[in-house]
Amino acid sequence: MTTSFDSKLPHLGASIFTEMSLMASQHQAINLSQGFPEFDTPAYLKNAINEAISEGKNQYCPSSGLPEFLQQIGELVQRCYIKDEARRLDPLKTITVTSGATEALMVAIQTLVRPGDEVIVFDPAYDAYEPGVELAGGRCRHIAMNAPDYAIDWGQVTAVINDKTRAIVINSPHNPTGTLLSSADMKALQRLVLAHDLYVISDEVYEHMTFDGERHESVLAYPELFERAFVVASFGKTFHCTGWKMGYCVAPEGLTDEFRKIHQYATFCTFTPAQFAITEMLKAHPQHIDELSDFYQQKRDVLVAALKPSRFEVLPSKGTYFLLLDYSAVSDMNDVEFSHWLTKEVGVAVIPLSPFYQADVLDEYHQKHKVVRLCFAKNDETLLQAAEILCQL
Ligand code: PMP
Ligand code: GLN
Secondary structure, three states, X not given: OOOOOOOOOOOOOOOHHHHHHHHHHHOOOEEOOOOOOOOOOOHHHHHHHHHHXXXXXXXXXXXXXXXXXXXXXXXXXXXXXXXXXXXXXXXXXHEEEEEHHHHHHHHHHHXXXXXXXXXXXXXXXXXXXXXXXXXXXXXXXXXXXXXXXXXXXXXXXXXXXXXXXXXXXXXXXXXXXXXXXXHHHHHHHHHHHXXXXXXXXXXXXXXXXXXXXXXOOOHHHOHHHHOOEEEEEEHHHHOOOHHHOXXXXXXXXXXXXXXXXXXXXXXXXXXXXXXXXXXXXXXHOOHHHHHHHHHHHHHHHHHHHHHOOOOOEEOOOOEOOEEEEEOOOOOOOOHHHHHHHHHHHHOEEOEEOHHHOOHHHHXXXXXXXXXXXXXXXXXXXXXXXXXXXHHOO
């Protein structure tokens, strides 16, 4: 007998990432679906976490994070985004260590969104934003970005803003499209946020992966915008340790105080040994972060070159570890059917793009678009093997 339960999120099931990774393993397909690196965490970091555990650094740390870790993150943020020496963030008051960027996003949303509020998100949107908004009693207003450049139409954003609008969620470098927001985008965003007293949640988890000399535009580099923002980052992406679930949120003091009230009861504190270990890594190997863009650009280029003879159209990837393929010349299937077929029958698992769009536009979406996402955070042999298979279609 099944118990009937009045679900708070009745329309949600397992995420598309869970579904496709499971299908990949069931069918022994090469898994370019869920975004995670195939290669290991740096040896230094593995040794550092082993040492922290062996030395007994295994108890709770302060709820907002180990002070020396917060200091190191503060230095990183300062070095990457705050050129004005006079502008110094106090890491102990503005940074909170979280259990992955996922926790930071959920807590930021719960901090901001009240019943009846509207939050603007841009489709294709990462799946973690909308459920949080709904749990807080708010609703998402979706604005579509269109292929091939997936740019934001700020005129459309202006038209959607009303008395209920509370926040705008941005994500750059962007999952799933690999696009970047420009400084003109950031200025347009800042104008709207200041004019309408809005807040921003800026998901910057791929901040250190940008290609062809392009720069990441962080909200942290825009002082007035930052005053109304929660900036979310993840060491999982940066140090190839997605399973450690180590993230953080940077926000001005007043917002951080409120964020910490909820973080305290969501989890209290984040895994202590990893905080010790990443502190050491940031001190000993700052160049790891500086080299990450080149590392991933090389992988992108390996995959793009290997797919050249194929019938897929490769869309430009300017950042993240994702690449979009238009398969219009290969199949008439919709993207979900195509991804299932590719995984089960062909042996390469990918992610369809339609689950990143709001449900009520899907019929129209399927008629117009045939695009899937590939993750290239894989060894070169894996990328070449997958490309060879795809070239046969
Ligand atoms: N935001 C985006 C855009 C992501 O792609 C991911 C993760 N894959 C996250 C947030 C969550 O990061 P974490 O694993 O640190 O929770
Ligand atoms: N962010 C990863 C992706 O886009 C998935 C993380 C997850 O499975 N929640 O593939």
